[in-house]
Amino acid sequence: MKEQKLELKNIKSFNLEHIFECGQCFRWNKNEDGSYTGVVKKNVINIKMIGKDVYVESYGADDLKELFDYYFDMDRDYETIKNELQKIDSNMRRSILYGEGIRLLNQDLWETIISFIISANNNIPRIKGIIERISKRFGDKIEWNGIQYYTFPTPEQLEKASVQDLRNLGLGFRDVRVFETTKIVLNKEIDLDKLHDEKNTQVVREELLKLPGVGPKVADCILLFSTLKRLDVFPIDVWVRRVMNELYIHNEDENKVDKKLVLSMANEKFGNLQGIAQQYLFYWKRG
DNA sequence: CCACAGGACGGCT
DNA sequence: AGCCGTCCTGTG
Numbered sequence: 001m002k003e004q005k006l007e008l009k010n011i012k013s014f015n016l017e018h019i020f021e022c023g024q025c026f027r028w029n030k031n032e033d034g035s036y037t038g039v040v041k042k043n044v045i046n047i048k049m050i051g052k053d054v055y056v057e058s059y060g061a062d063d064l065k066e067l068f069d070y071y072f073d074m075d076r077d078y079e080t081i082k083n084e085l086q087k088i089d090s091n092m093r094r095s096i097l098y099g100e101g102i103r104l105l106n107q108d109l110w111e112t113i114i115s116f117i118i119s120a121n122n123n124i125p126r127i128k129g130i131i132e133r134i135s136k137r138f139g140d141k142i143e144w145n146g147i148q149y150y151t152f153p154t155p156e157q158l159e160k161a162s163v164q165d166l167r168n169l170g171l172g173f174r175d176v177r178v179f180e181t182t183k184i185v186l187n188k189e190i191d192l193d194k195l196h197d198e199k200n201t202q203v204v205r206e207e208l209l210k211l212p213g214v215g216p217k218v219a220d221c222i223l224l225f226s227t228l229k230r231l232d233v234f235p236i237d238v239w240v241r242r243v244m245n246e247l248y249i250h251n252e253d254e255n256k257v258d259k260k261l262v263l264s265m266a267n268e269k270f271g272n273l274q275g276i277a278q279q280y281l282f283y284w285k286r287g
Numbered sequence: 288c289c290a291c292a293g294g295a296c297g298g299c300t
Numbered sequence: 301a302g303c304c305g306t307c308c309t310g311t312g
Contacts, residue, residue, distance in 0.1 A: 117295095119293065121292065122308090123291095123292050123309095124292095124293075167308085174308080216294085217295090
Protein backbone atom coordinates (compact mmCIF):
# COMPACT_ATOMS: atom_id res chain seq x y z
CA MET A 1 0.00 0.00 0.00
CA LYS A 2 1.32 3.37 -0.97
CA GLU A 3 0.21 6.96 -1.41
CA GLN A 4 0.36 8.44 -4.89
CA LYS A 5 -0.52 11.72 -6.49
CA LEU A 6 -1.43 12.69 -10.02
CA GLU A 7 -2.01 16.02 -11.70
CA LEU A 8 -3.64 16.41 -15.09
CA LYS A 9 -3.79 19.81 -16.71
CA ASN A 10 -6.51 21.19 -18.97
CA ILE A 11 -8.62 18.05 -19.29
CA LYS A 12 -11.59 18.17 -21.62
CA SER A 13 -14.83 16.23 -21.22
CA PHE A 14 -14.25 15.62 -17.54
CA ASN A 15 -16.62 16.81 -14.83
CA LEU A 16 -16.80 15.09 -11.45
CA GLU A 17 -20.46 15.79 -10.85
CA HIS A 18 -21.42 14.63 -14.35
CA ILE A 19 -19.37 11.46 -13.99
CA PHE A 20 -20.39 10.46 -10.49
CA GLU A 21 -24.01 11.65 -10.40
CA CYS A 22 -25.24 10.28 -13.72
CA GLY A 23 -26.31 6.98 -12.18
CA GLN A 24 -23.54 4.70 -13.35
CA CYS A 25 -21.75 4.24 -10.00
CA PHE A 26 -22.64 3.96 -6.33
CA ARG A 27 -19.39 4.14 -4.39
CA TRP A 28 -18.30 7.75 -4.83
CA ASN A 29 -19.17 10.37 -2.25
CA LYS A 30 -18.84 14.11 -2.37
CA ASN A 31 -16.82 15.83 0.34
CA GLU A 32 -17.38 19.25 1.86
CA ASP A 33 -14.54 20.72 -0.21
CA GLY A 34 -16.20 19.57 -3.44
CA SER A 35 -13.81 16.68 -4.02
CA TYR A 36 -15.03 13.10 -4.41
CA THR A 37 -13.72 10.02 -2.64
CA GLY A 38 -14.31 6.46 -3.77
CA VAL A 39 -12.97 2.94 -3.57
CA VAL A 40 -11.69 1.38 -6.80
CA LYS A 41 -10.47 -2.19 -6.55
CA LYS A 42 -8.13 -2.11 -3.55
CA ASN A 43 -7.49 1.61 -3.71
CA VAL A 44 -9.04 4.64 -2.08
CA ILE A 45 -9.05 7.55 -4.48
CA ASN A 46 -9.73 11.24 -3.91
CA ILE A 47 -10.29 13.58 -6.84
CA LYS A 48 -10.78 17.29 -7.02
CA MET A 49 -10.88 19.75 -9.89
CA ILE A 50 -9.71 23.32 -10.08
CA GLY A 51 -10.90 24.76 -13.35
CA LYS A 52 -10.02 22.20 -15.97
CA ASP A 53 -7.18 20.70 -13.94
CA VAL A 54 -7.63 17.37 -12.17
CA TYR A 55 -5.88 16.51 -8.90
CA VAL A 56 -5.86 12.91 -7.82
CA GLU A 57 -4.61 11.23 -4.64
CA SER A 58 -4.72 7.53 -3.94
CA TYR A 59 -3.89 5.05 -1.25
CA GLY A 60 -3.59 1.47 -2.40
CA ALA A 61 -1.68 -1.14 -4.30
CA ASP A 62 -2.21 -0.22 -7.94
CA ASP A 63 -0.27 2.23 -10.07
CA LEU A 64 -2.39 5.38 -9.96
CA LYS A 65 -1.72 6.66 -13.47
CA GLU A 66 -2.56 3.33 -15.03
CA LEU A 67 -5.60 2.81 -12.82
CA PHE A 68 -6.91 6.32 -13.45
CA ASP A 69 -6.56 6.17 -17.22
CA TYR A 70 -8.39 2.86 -17.44
CA TYR A 71 -11.11 3.53 -14.86
CA PHE A 72 -12.00 6.94 -16.28
CA ASP A 73 -11.91 5.72 -19.87
CA MET A 74 -9.24 8.27 -20.75
CA ASP A 75 -8.22 6.51 -23.95
CA ARG A 76 -11.59 7.20 -25.53
CA ASP A 77 -11.97 10.45 -27.45
CA TYR A 78 -15.15 11.95 -26.03
CA GLU A 79 -14.65 15.14 -28.04
CA THR A 80 -15.04 13.24 -31.28
CA ILE A 81 -17.96 11.22 -29.93
CA LYS A 82 -19.78 14.38 -28.87
CA ASN A 83 -19.11 15.95 -32.24
CA GLU A 84 -20.70 12.97 -33.96
CA LEU A 85 -23.74 12.97 -31.69
CA GLN A 86 -24.28 16.71 -32.00
CA LYS A 87 -24.91 16.29 -35.70
CA ILE A 88 -28.00 14.20 -35.00
CA ASP A 89 -30.46 16.76 -33.63
CA SER A 90 -31.03 19.62 -31.20
CA ASN A 91 -31.92 17.22 -28.40
CA MET A 92 -28.46 15.72 -28.53
CA ARG A 93 -26.87 19.15 -28.69
CA ARG A 94 -28.73 20.32 -25.61
CA SER A 95 -28.14 17.15 -23.62
CA ILE A 96 -24.43 17.19 -24.41
CA LEU A 97 -24.24 20.82 -23.36
CA TYR A 98 -25.84 19.84 -20.05
CA GLY A 99 -23.63 16.82 -19.35
CA GLU A 100 -20.52 17.69 -21.32
CA GLY A 101 -18.21 16.15 -18.72
CA ILE A 102 -19.75 12.68 -18.61
CA ARG A 103 -17.39 9.73 -19.01
CA LEU A 104 -18.37 6.07 -18.87
CA LEU A 105 -16.41 4.38 -16.11
CA ASN A 106 -14.70 1.03 -16.53
CA GLN A 107 -15.92 -0.52 -13.30
CA ASP A 108 -15.04 -3.98 -12.08
CA LEU A 109 -17.39 -6.45 -13.79
CA TRP A 110 -18.24 -8.48 -10.69
CA GLU A 111 -18.96 -5.38 -8.61
CA THR A 112 -21.08 -3.91 -11.41
CA ILE A 113 -23.15 -7.09 -11.74
CA ILE A 114 -24.00 -7.25 -8.04
CA SER A 115 -24.55 -3.48 -7.81
CA PHE A 116 -27.08 -3.41 -10.62
CA ILE A 117 -28.90 -6.52 -9.42
CA ILE A 118 -29.40 -4.52 -6.22
CA SER A 119 -30.54 -1.51 -8.25
CA ALA A 120 -33.68 -3.28 -9.48
CA ASN A 121 -36.84 -1.43 -8.44
CA ASN A 122 -34.74 0.61 -6.06
CA ASN A 123 -33.49 4.15 -5.51
CA ILE A 124 -29.95 5.47 -5.46
CA PRO A 125 -29.60 6.44 -1.78
CA ARG A 126 -30.77 3.01 -0.72
CA ILE A 127 -28.61 1.23 -3.30
CA LYS A 128 -25.56 3.13 -2.06
CA GLY A 129 -26.37 2.24 1.54
CA ILE A 130 -26.74 -1.45 0.78
CA ILE A 131 -23.47 -1.62 -1.16
CA GLU A 132 -21.68 0.24 1.60
CA ARG A 133 -22.95 -2.20 4.22
CA ILE A 134 -22.04 -5.21 2.08
CA SER A 135 -18.52 -3.86 1.66
CA LYS A 136 -18.12 -3.07 5.33
CA ARG A 137 -19.30 -6.54 6.31
CA PHE A 138 -17.57 -8.70 3.70
CA GLY A 139 -14.86 -6.57 2.08
CA ASP A 140 -11.36 -5.61 3.22
CA LYS A 141 -10.74 -2.59 5.38
CA ILE A 142 -8.45 0.17 4.16
CA GLU A 143 -7.56 2.91 6.63
CA TRP A 144 -6.37 6.22 5.21
CA ASN A 145 -5.98 9.49 7.07
CA GLY A 146 -7.81 8.02 10.02
CA ILE A 147 -10.87 7.06 8.00
CA GLN A 148 -11.98 3.48 7.31
CA TYR A 149 -12.87 2.46 3.78
CA TYR A 150 -13.90 -0.97 2.54
CA THR A 151 -13.28 -2.76 -0.73
CA PHE A 152 -16.19 -4.38 -2.53
CA PRO A 153 -16.11 -8.07 -1.57
CA THR A 154 -14.76 -10.61 -4.05
CA PRO A 155 -17.03 -13.53 -5.02
CA GLU A 156 -15.11 -15.65 -2.53
CA GLN A 157 -15.76 -13.13 0.23
CA LEU A 158 -19.42 -12.67 -0.65
CA GLU A 159 -19.95 -16.42 -0.66
CA LYS A 160 -19.73 -16.21 3.11
CA ALA A 161 -22.99 -14.23 3.14
CA SER A 162 -26.13 -16.26 3.78
CA VAL A 163 -29.47 -15.24 2.32
CA GLN A 164 -30.46 -14.10 5.78
CA ASP A 165 -27.26 -12.02 6.07
CA LEU A 166 -28.16 -10.28 2.83
CA ARG A 167 -31.74 -9.77 3.94
CA ASN A 168 -30.48 -8.21 7.17
CA LEU A 169 -28.30 -5.82 5.18
CA GLY A 170 -31.46 -4.50 3.53
CA LEU A 171 -31.46 -6.17 0.11
CA GLY A 172 -35.07 -7.22 0.44
CA PHE A 173 -36.27 -9.64 -2.26
CA ARG A 174 -32.94 -9.21 -4.07
CA ASP A 175 -31.18 -11.30 -1.43
CA VAL A 176 -31.71 -14.65 -3.19
CA ARG A 177 -30.70 -13.15 -6.55
CA VAL A 178 -27.35 -11.95 -5.20
CA PHE A 179 -26.85 -15.22 -3.34
CA GLU A 180 -27.54 -17.37 -6.40
CA THR A 181 -25.53 -15.17 -8.77
CA THR A 182 -22.53 -15.39 -6.44
CA LYS A 183 -22.67 -19.18 -6.57
CA ILE A 184 -22.95 -19.23 -10.35
CA VAL A 185 -19.95 -16.93 -10.75
CA LEU A 186 -17.88 -18.94 -8.28
CA ASN A 187 -18.73 -22.21 -10.02
CA LYS A 188 -17.74 -20.56 -13.29
CA GLU A 189 -21.01 -21.67 -14.83
CA ILE A 190 -20.57 -18.19 -16.23
CA ASP A 191 -16.91 -17.20 -16.51
CA LEU A 192 -16.62 -13.45 -16.13
CA ASP A 193 -13.11 -13.36 -17.57
CA LYS A 194 -14.27 -15.06 -20.75
CA LEU A 195 -17.03 -12.49 -21.23
CA HIS A 196 -14.35 -9.89 -21.93
CA ASP A 197 -13.02 -11.99 -24.81
CA GLU A 198 -16.37 -12.29 -26.60
CA LYS A 199 -16.74 -9.65 -29.27
CA ASN A 200 -20.43 -9.98 -30.06
CA THR A 201 -22.38 -7.78 -27.65
CA GLN A 202 -25.58 -9.81 -27.97
CA VAL A 203 -23.76 -13.01 -27.06
CA VAL A 204 -22.38 -11.41 -23.89
CA ARG A 205 -25.83 -10.02 -23.14
CA GLU A 206 -27.42 -13.45 -23.39
CA GLU A 207 -24.85 -14.79 -20.93
CA LEU A 208 -25.54 -12.01 -18.44
CA LEU A 209 -29.30 -12.62 -18.72
CA LYS A 210 -28.75 -16.12 -17.33
CA LEU A 211 -27.82 -14.63 -13.97
CA PRO A 212 -30.69 -14.39 -11.44
CA GLY A 213 -31.69 -10.76 -11.04
CA VAL A 214 -30.25 -9.74 -14.39
CA GLY A 215 -32.99 -8.68 -16.79
CA PRO A 216 -32.76 -6.54 -19.94
CA LYS A 217 -32.17 -3.22 -18.20
CA VAL A 218 -29.64 -4.52 -15.68
CA ALA A 219 -27.77 -6.42 -18.39
CA ASP A 220 -27.43 -3.29 -20.52
CA CYS A 221 -26.18 -1.27 -17.53
CA ILE A 222 -23.56 -3.91 -16.85
CA LEU A 223 -22.49 -3.90 -20.50
CA LEU A 224 -22.22 -0.12 -20.52
CA PHE A 225 -20.77 0.75 -17.12
CA SER A 226 -18.30 -2.07 -16.49
CA THR A 227 -15.02 -3.10 -18.09
CA LEU A 228 -17.13 -4.84 -20.74
CA LYS A 229 -17.77 -1.35 -22.10
CA ARG A 230 -20.21 -1.94 -24.96
CA LEU A 231 -21.59 1.32 -26.31
CA ASP A 232 -24.06 -0.42 -28.59
CA VAL A 233 -26.63 -1.02 -25.83
CA PHE A 234 -29.51 1.15 -24.64
CA PRO A 235 -30.63 0.60 -21.02
CA ILE A 236 -34.34 1.43 -20.79
CA ASP A 237 -35.77 2.38 -17.43
CA VAL A 238 -38.83 4.50 -16.75
CA TRP A 239 -36.85 7.71 -17.22
CA VAL A 240 -35.34 6.77 -20.55
CA ARG A 241 -38.67 5.52 -21.82
CA ARG A 242 -40.22 8.79 -20.72
CA VAL A 243 -37.52 10.86 -22.45
CA MET A 244 -37.62 8.89 -25.69
CA ASN A 245 -41.41 9.16 -25.80
CA GLU A 246 -41.32 12.89 -25.13
CA LEU A 247 -38.66 13.60 -27.74
CA TYR A 248 -39.26 11.11 -30.53
CA ILE A 249 -42.31 8.87 -30.12
CA HIS A 250 -45.05 11.15 -28.75
CA ASN A 251 -47.36 8.48 -27.41
CA GLU A 252 -50.30 9.68 -25.31
CA ASP A 253 -49.53 7.27 -22.49
CA GLU A 254 -45.82 6.99 -21.78
CA ASN A 255 -46.43 3.83 -19.80
CA LYS A 256 -47.70 2.08 -22.90
CA VAL A 257 -44.66 2.84 -25.06
CA ASP A 258 -43.33 -0.40 -26.51
CA LYS A 259 -39.75 -1.08 -25.47
CA LYS A 260 -38.96 -2.55 -28.86
CA LEU A 261 -40.02 0.67 -30.47
CA VAL A 262 -37.70 2.63 -28.17
CA LEU A 263 -34.85 0.26 -29.01
CA SER A 264 -35.32 0.50 -32.76
CA MET A 265 -35.60 4.27 -32.47
CA ALA A 266 -32.36 4.47 -30.49
CA ASN A 267 -30.63 2.16 -32.92
CA GLU A 268 -31.80 4.15 -35.90
CA LYS A 269 -30.81 7.53 -34.44
CA PHE A 270 -27.68 6.81 -32.43
CA GLY A 271 -26.32 3.59 -33.93
CA ASN A 272 -23.20 2.28 -32.25
CA LEU A 273 -23.06 5.29 -29.93
CA GLN A 274 -26.52 4.68 -28.44
CA GLY A 275 -25.11 3.80 -25.03
CA ILE A 276 -23.44 7.11 -24.45
CA ALA A 277 -26.29 8.98 -26.14
CA GLN A 278 -28.55 7.38 -23.54
CA GLN A 279 -26.39 8.77 -20.76
CA TYR A 280 -26.50 12.33 -22.06
CA LEU A 281 -30.28 12.17 -22.52
CA PHE A 282 -30.86 10.50 -19.18
CA TYR A 283 -28.70 12.92 -17.20
CA TRP A 284 -30.18 15.90 -19.00
CA LYS A 285 -33.85 15.06 -18.54
CA ARG A 286 -33.51 13.72 -15.04
CA GLY A 287 -31.76 16.92 -14.01
C1' DC B 288 -52.95 4.79 5.70
C1' DC B 289 -51.19 4.53 0.64
C1' DA B 290 -48.18 5.39 -3.59
C1' DC B 291 -43.96 4.87 -5.58
C1' DA B 292 -38.98 4.04 -6.57
C1' DG B 293 -33.63 4.12 -12.22
C1' DG B 294 -36.98 -4.15 -12.73
C1' DA B 295 -37.17 -9.11 -12.55
C1' DC B 296 -39.84 -12.97 -12.40
C1' DG B 297 -43.52 -16.16 -12.67
C1' DG B 298 -48.15 -17.25 -13.89
C1' DC B 299 -51.60 -16.34 -16.89
C1' DT B 300 -54.01 -15.57 -21.39
C1' DA C 301 -45.30 -13.09 -27.06
C1' DG C 302 -47.62 -9.68 -24.20
C1' DC C 303 -49.87 -8.46 -19.81
C1' DC C 304 -49.96 -8.06 -14.84
C1' DG C 305 -49.51 -8.90 -9.85
C1' DT C 306 -45.94 -9.42 -6.59
C1' DC C 307 -41.59 -8.99 -4.61
C1' DC C 308 -38.43 -5.70 0.38
C1' DT C 309 -37.71 -1.21 2.16
C1' DG C 310 -37.57 3.77 2.84
C1' DT C 311 -39.64 8.09 1.88
C1' DG C 312 -43.37 11.45 0.85
